Amino acid sequence: MALDAGLAPRLREAVAARREELIELTCALVRERSLLGEEEGAQRLVEDRLRRLGFTVERVPIELPAEDDGTWGYPPLESYAGRTCVAGRVAGAGPGRSLHLSGHVDVVPVEAPETWRHDPWAGEVADGRVWGRGAGDMKAGLAAYLVGAAAYLEVCGVPHGDLLFSSVIEEECTGNGMKAVLAAGYDADATLIGEPSELRLMHAGAGVIWARLRARSAGAHVAFGDGTSSSQRMLAALGALGEMERRLNLLGEDAEARTRAGADAVFLLAHDRPFRLNAGTFAGGAWPSSEPATVEVRLRVGFGPSLTPTEAQQLVAETVRGTTPEVEVSFEGFRAVAYCDDLDHDLALTVSAAHAALHGGAPARQVLAATTDARSVAGPCICYGPTSGAIHATDEWVDIDSIEDVAATVALTIDGWQRAEAMPRAGLEPAPPD
Numbered sequence: 001m002a003l004d005a006g007l008a009p010r011l012r013e014a015v016a017a018r019r020e021e022l023i024e025l026t027c028a029l030v031r032e033r034s035l036l037g038e039e040e041g042a043q044r045l046v047e048d049r050l051r052r053l054g055f056t057v058e059r060v061p062i063e064l065p066a067e068d069d070g071t072w073g074y075p076p077l078e079s080y081a082g083r084t085c086v087a088g089r090v091a092g093a094g095p096g097r098s099l100h101l102s103g104h105v106d107v108v109p110v111e112a113p114e115t116w117r118h119d120p121w122a123g124e125v126a127d128g129r130v131w132g133r134g135a136g137d138m139k140a141g142l143a144a145y146l147v148g149a150a151a152y153l154e155v156c157g158v159p160h161g162d163l164l165f166s167s168v169i170e171e172e173c174t175g176n177g178m179k180a181v182l183a184a185g186y187d188a189d190a191t192l193i194g195e196p197s198e199l200r201l202m203h204a205g206a207g208v209i210w211a212r213l214r215a216r217s218a219g220a221h222v223a224f225g226d227g228t229s230s231s232q233r234m235l236a237a238l239g240a241l242g243e244m245e246r247r248l249n250l251l252g253e254d255a256e257a258r259t260r261a262g263a264d265a266v267f268l269l270a271h272d273r274p275f276r277l278n279a280g281t282f283a284g285g286a287w288p289s290s291e292p293a294t295v296e297v298r299l300r301v302g303f304g305p306s307l308t309p310t311e312a313q314q315l316v317a318e319t320v321r322g323t324t325p326e327v328e329v330s331f332e333g334f335r336a337v338a339y340c341d342d343l344d345h346d347l348a349l350t351v352s353a354a355h356a357a358l359h360g361g362a363p364a365r366q367v368l369a370a371t372t373d374a375r376s377v378a379g380p381c382i383c384y385g386p387t388s389g390a391i392h393a394t395d396e397w398v399d400i401d402s403i404e405d406v407a408a409t410v411a412l413t414i415d416g417w418q419r420a421e422a423m424p425r426a427g428l429e430p431a432p433p434d
């Protein structure tokens with residue numbers, strides 16, 4: 001069954017009537033400083049909104065499984081006491097397929113707030129944008145999905161299949177929030193996640209692990225050092241890891257080699273450097289003329305489907321051990337698998353049809369050189385969200401018109417997904433990567 005052509009303008013109008021509500025909800029979420037361990041204020045906003053829409057809501061705690069499958073983030077970076085995900089459900093009248101709308105409420109810290117043109121925690125509106133930490137990644141996506149669900153429920157009434165919604169924590173560091181929600185029974189026939197994708201179908205994400213390197217020495221006046229200081233050992237380890245990164249990305253290889261790269265090819269063809277090494281934090285030392293007794297660096301390492309998180313950890317440990325065995329290596333946070341959905345499923349076709357009906361033309365595809373919670377979803381899953389900029393950087397922003405566009409697409413997608421047994425494929429294939 002095709003999308004209901006007459007429904008698109010009605011849903012668009014219902015979303016447009018909520019434009020100010022959409023902006024204010026985005027701003028209100030940005031004003032909640034939902035850093036690691038401080039997510040509750042933002043979660044209360046989402047819970048209240050879901051209850052007002054008629055969802056049956058519960059709080060889902062994070063409980064690590066007894067048996068380690070190598071993909072949960074471990075060890076935890078923060079206690080889970082008093083920290084929960086928000087999950088809701090509107091029971092379908094049937095028959096119809098279930099749909100899970102999801103997003104994460106946690107944000108990364110702000111560095112050098114004095115350099116921001118807009119207060120990172122004020123949720124300011126200027127130049128057609130909402131500014132602030134988390135505006136793009138991804139509180140606007142949460143707001144768009146909530147308003148899209150509201151528009152659908154107003155215009156269409158009770159859904160045919162169950163409509164699920166979740167606001168999860170720790171997408172930015174472990175992914176354990178989404179895994180807990182799915183384990184609690186909030187898996188569905190299909191899942192949409194509101195990550196900022198510029199209204200593209202984000203269907204693939206790189207694997208990610210975090211590592212901690214620590215180098216120790218007795219310290220010394222630099223004039224009397226013997227070349228084995230902790231800082232020199234750390235620099236050597238980072239140099240070896242840089243060469244590892246070059247090999248993972250086939251840097252220097254020609255296009256034919258990248259095409260032949262097996263499971264990693266989709267990433268290597270989409271990006272020059274999809275599997276990125278980042279030294280995110282540095283610590284150590286007390287005086288410029290003294291060799292530090294301890295140097296510590298925390299790393300993020302990207303990799304493709306050809307490696308599991310455990311294998312990526314082993315590769316990092318072996319690389320460091322082969323160059324500087326004195327440097328200690330440990331792991332924390334992410335153990336994220338690389339994933340790639342080929343988009344040959346009804347969800348992609350439904351979102352594409354809804355997008356085309358509302359905005360003209362099929363959406364492009366996007367391969368991400370980072371990770372999202374989509375990696376934990378077993379069934380069809382796509383990230384589809386607004387246009388944003390300066391994510392994890394200074395003066396993060398999200399485009400307001402694009403938030404409204406996403407909300408309308410989500411509303412029409414809910415109807416199309418729930419009513420159709422199988423979407424016709426002719427004319428609904430998503431566009432190729434842009």
